Amino acid sequence: MKDKCILVTGSSSGIGNAITTRLLDLGAKVVGVARDHKKSIIKNDNYIKYTFDISDLKNIEKNIKLILNDHLEINGLVSNAGYGEFGPLENFSVDQINNFISMNLTSHIVITKSLLPHFKKTKKGDIIFIGSEAGLSGAKNGSLYCSSKFGLRGFAQSLSKDVASNNIRVSIINTGMVRTGFFKNLNFLPGDDIENAISVDDISNLVANILTLNRNTVVDEINLSPAKKVVKFK
Numbered sequence: 001m002k003d004k005c006i007l008v009t010g011s012s013s014g015i016g017n018a019i020t021t022r023l024l025d026l027g028a029k030v031v032g033v034a035r036d037h038k039k040s041i042i043k044n045d046n047y048i049k050y051t052f053d054i055s056d057l058k059n060i061e062k063n064i065k066l067i068l069n070d071h072l073e074i075n076g077l078v079s080n081a082g083y084g085e086f087g088p089l090e091n092f093s094v095d096q097i098n099n100f101i102s103m104n105l106t107s108h109i110v111i112t113k114s115l116l117p118h119f120k121k122t123k124k125g126d127i128i129f130i131g132s133e134a135g136l137s138g139a140k141n142g143s144l145y146c147s148s149k150f151g152l153r154g155f156a157q158s159l160s161k162d163v164a165s166n167n168i169r170v171s172i173i174n175t176g177m178v179r180t181g182f183f184k185n186l187n188f189l190p191g192d193d194i195e196n197a198i199s200v201d202d203i204s205n206l207v208a209n210i211l212t213l214n215r216n217t218v219v220d221e222i223n224l225s226p227a228k229k230v231v232k233f234k
């Protein structure tokens, strides 16, 4: 992994934090993006933190340029940052809908667009999206969240075909419930049993495996579910 320098969005907590920890443990360099890095206890000279709000779409290209100026060695992206919002559609204002889709779908597209010229120039790149089971089938009260994750999955599948000839690999991990801060502001969470949630370590190991496969192999999609799915309402 010493030859890897991976940009991880949402590195300050949850799945992104676990991925960052694992990649650093394996000797990679990680460039992490989040709004509040104080949440994370990671201390490692190979971890470089940038603080910006990814939902600020107009400034993404500028921010990625700044990062690339400092770290031309970046050769991978884990596009992970996101949040959940659930409920009947008419409960959301147009602004809330726009903000939600901006953060959970458009930001992934714009970050990828900003990094692609660099990956094409260096003739190498790995892009891993953290999708969701919500990108595989619609769910009650999930009209917004499922829209963003279905969209992300369609984006990943299409992008993969567009960039394969440039030695750029695109993968998406469609995960079921993982015990993270994701549920803090939601009215549900995974059941209490260990089997009711996927472990962040399993996701971070998968990401490490995807990144270290021979370059003639591409992982298109991985779907993950907890051994026993139980949704607990608060």
Ligand SMILES: NC(=O)c1ccc[n+]([C@@H]2O[C@H](COP(=O)([O-])OP(=O)(O)OC[C@H]3O[C@@H](n4cnc5c(N)ncnc54)[C@H](OP(=O)(O)O)[C@@H]3O)[C@@H](O)[C@H]2O)c1
Binding pocket: 009, 010, 011, 012, 013, 014, 015, 016, 033, 034, 035, 036, 037, 039, 052, 053, 054, 055, 080, 081, 082, 083, 084, 103, 130, 131, 132, 133, 175, 176, 177, 178, 179, 180, 181, 182, 183
């Ligand atoms: N947990 C689950 O059950 C589950 C299931 C399927 C998919 N996912 C997906 O997994 C991804 C990570 O979620 P998680 O479970 O790890 O939740 P989490 O613990 O809440 O982490 C979310 C991360 O995204 C970052 N983030 C959120 N809004 C941001 C913004 N505007 N600008 C920059 N960074 C932002 C947060 O950092 P700051 O707050 O510091 O900015 C944080 O590091 C999300 O895309 C989520 O949809 C989660």
